[in-house]
Structures are given as C-alpha cells and as structure tokens.
Amino acid sequence: MTDAQAPTIALLVSSERGRRTLGQAVQGFGYQLVFDTAPERVQLSELTEVVADLWLLDMPDESALADWLLESSPVPVLLGSGEIPPPEHEDHVRWQRRLLQKLSALLGDAPQAPPVRLVPTPLPVSRRCVWLLGASLGGPAAVKQFLDVLPAQAPVAFVYAQHIDAGFESQLPHILGRQNAWRIRNCTEGSQLQHGEVLVAPIGRMLHFGAEGQVQLQEQPWPGAYQPAIETLLDELARTFAPHCGAIIFSGMGEDGVAACGRLRRQGMEVWTQSAASAACSTMPQAVRTAGYSSRDGSPDELAAALQQWLEQERAADA
Template structure:
C-alpha cells in the first residue's frame, strides 16, 4: 500500500487545540486527512461532498451534523477520541496507542510505521469487565428502568446502581426495575462477582467495595457523608478496580452527590453522561455534573441506552 492508497479520515472536532493535535497524530500514524474543520464553521451541505473511509467526531452531541452523519454516513463514524492529555504528560502516549488501535481496527494498518514511539500494550486479563455506574435520586427508578428496558441485556456491560432511597425500599428495587427486561438485577451478596448482564443495587446501610478480582465486599461501616448510598466514593471505587473499562450515567435526582468524582473520572479519559433536564423528574443532580463541565453526552434514558449500545460496539471492535 502506498501513501496515496492509505485510508482516509475526515475530522470534525470542536476546539482548536484538540483538532490540531488529532490532525497531527492521525497524519503521524500514516493515514490521510481529507477533511479537517471546526463544526461551527461547517454547513450540512458540505458534508455530502466529503469522500473518506472514516469520520472522527469530537463535538457536542446535539448537532445536526452529528445526527446526519450517524444516520446517513456510508462509512464508520467514530465518536470521540477520549480526553487528550498534554504532550508532556506520560498518558499522552497511552492515548495515542488507544487511538491507533481503534483506527487500525476499523481501517486496517497504515502503510507506514507510525511516526511516534508506542509502548507495547499489556495483555488484558481474562476477567476484564466493563462496569458503569448508574447514579440517581428523586425520579431515578423510573428513569433507570426506562434506560434498562431500552438496552439489550446481552450487552457486554455490568452496572452498579446507586439510588438515594429509603432503606425499606432497597430490597424492592430489583423487582421494580426488572419487569419487562432480562437484566439480572440483584441486591449485594458478600463475595459474589459482578458479571456482564448484572445490575447490582448498591446497599443503603453499608459501604461497598470490590476485591482485586471484582468480588463484592460489604463494609461494616456506613457510607461517608450525607448520602446513602454515596455516589462519590462508589464512583471512585469503580474507577480504582475497573478503570479504564468503566463510566457513569447520572440520572434524575436532587443534590450534587458525585460531581467531584465525575471530574476525576473524566480526567482519566472515561465517559460521564447525564440525563437531559427536560426528561428528568428532578434535573438538579445531572445538571450539576453538566454545569461543572464533566458531562460528555446528555439525553433521554432511551437516547442514552442507544448511545451506550453504540459505544460498547465500538469498544468491542477496538479490542478485537
């Protein structure tokens, strides 16, 4: 394969620094860049004239450009490249490696060796699991049930569901959420492991941790702070054990539990999504995350389910 035959990429990225970094990195890999523009300066009619083997988007989700490409593009559309660490940061090379792996999986290897030094990836453990936190408070059960009903239970993901609720309702949540879907929704059992297809209800009165192999560990002490269960330490715990294969969705609720932990998750390059204000019974909690700048996607429960299914398919293709 010659350079002229190299796979082509079209870039549509908000933010000048990120767009320059992506353009330089993609060309350093040996791919050809055939379109590179700021979304706010692009008309929809321009997209129809672009001929590329892949679109790479990193921009606000509520955009006519994104909608058109997802619905009409004849070539793969890769959503997001992850948060880009500064070039002097040791994580920058890891980010480059992850991006190259995704691109080469979708497009094939570039015609020349990448123009960067990439460390050899470590083998993934056989027990690797993708685990996302579902955080909610007032109005949460209805929103989370709608989300689970719309997402196939065969999806390669497990959830930990942190719902601010009276302790008397904890044991009822699996029955409430499990009607009309095939997810394994269960309360915590000491020593059991979290597997894909599980929705684990975080306990109200006891803090939850995970062992090195993902086994459930119920603590003798209660959750710290005012919230039961507390999203903040639980999200930090998931990141400690399951990163980088984890993320968070913050649904309807009051308060600001988890905002700081969402920021820490984003700084590690992981996804944080929020329920849209218009679809939430109480938008205070998801809006606090969005206002802090930590939400990378927002939508209704149905829209978030569809987006997660697509995200999981892309991640699975990148890891194949």
C-alpha cells in the same frame, strides 16, 4: 484407558477466537485435538496427512480446503459450531452443551473425559466493563426506562446507586427488572459482578470490590450526607475496573458525585447525564453538566441507544 484412546478432532476454523474457544472446548470434553492451524497457513496437500476421527469446520462459504474435506474426507466432517456467545454469557453454557451432543453422536463419549462443568467462564476483572448508574429523586423510573431499552446481552455490568429509604432497597430488583432480561440483584458478600447484571448498591453499608472484582460489604455507613454515596462508589469503580468503566447520572436532587465525575473524566472515561427535559428532577445531572464533566446528555432511551453503540465500538477496537 489412556489419552491415546480418546477420539481425535481436527479443526479448520477461520476465526482465531473461534479456533481458540473450540480447541479449549473439545479438549475440556476429553477429546484429543490433533490439528488447529489457521486455514490461511495450510496447504491442501497437508490435509491428506492429518489423521483424525473428525473434522470440525467453521469456514467461509468458498474455501478450497473445506470443499476438499467435504468431498474426500474419510472421516465425518462437522460443519459449523454455531455462533459462539461470549464466555461470560449464560448462552455459552447452552452452546457448549449443543457442541458436546453433536460430537458425542458422531464419536461417542471420550473414554477418559473429566467431568464436564458446563458453566460460564468468569470474565477477568481487566476485561469487565462496569458503569455506575447514579440517581436520586425520580431515578427508579428513569433507570428502568434505560434498562428496558438496552439489551441485556450488552457486554456491560452496572452498579446502581439510588438515594432511597433503606426499606425499599430489597424491592429495587423487582421494580427495575420487570419487562426486561437484566439480572438485577442486591449485594451478596463474595459474589462476582458479570456482564448482564445490575448490582444494587446497599443503603446502609459501604460497598467495596476485591482484587478479583468480588463484592465486599463493610458494616460502616457511607461517608457524607448521601446513602449510598455516589462520590465514593465512583472512586471505587475507577480503582477496580478502570479504564473499562463510566457513569450515567440520572434524575435526582443534590450534587452527590460531581467531584468524582471530574476525576473520572480526567482519566479519559465517560460521564453521561440525563437531559433536563426528561428528568423528574434535573438538579443532580445539571450539577455535573454545569461543572463541565458531562460528555453526553440525553433521555434514558437516547442514553441506552448511545451506550449500545459505544459498546460496539469498544468491542471492535479490542478485536
């Protein structure tokens, strides 16, 4: 069979992002896309000339174009595709599956459809937002409280650098992940850090990120007195993910990371600290504040709420 025999679909979708995502999806399923012009550039007379087996609409409630299609179209009209989750989110797979089921019910399977791989599209490194969570004494409780408040659907990933005995490294995902939906994991060579994840920095080996953001583990220990070295990790995140990165320094002893926080701030990125009143040990966040590098201070709950608001503002600015 040829591509000409595949059922044809016409889109009338207000959102440019929605139109692009739907167009990619239907063609990935093996259907033909024959019309996807932005509605504001379409005249009513043009709709009568479009030959398609199905119209897929996602329009405002009041639209003369949509009204005409619903009343006069000789082919099925599918209203709405549901809210489209970001490509990196696990719900994107479910959205694809629901859409394919609806199309198949109305049109049948595309006769020459390639195997459909319903998997999330990895987010490019340039669009990944990655923050470091640095902590020492009292850190696990503070970081868990922070993650319990921040929704796991937030468009951000974390690298968690906790000064702790190496014997507890494998237990940190379980400790932090109870009662929240974050995907918390230890490092695996070659894996990709995606939004909704918390990557636990290894204690005994250095962590780097490749050109595509892939995890690279090295056998040599971290430089300096701290394992893992927040100082080194902050520079690594800035090298790989800037300008979409930041840091939050939670409860702890020592001054690990202070100088790197300064370098981050000079590049215009955010550095936040846990407040002294809420920290089991305020020495580490206080060192960052004293150096003048903290751009926000608060309890874990307050920092989580602030980050959610900051991410929303960033998303609006990029739209």
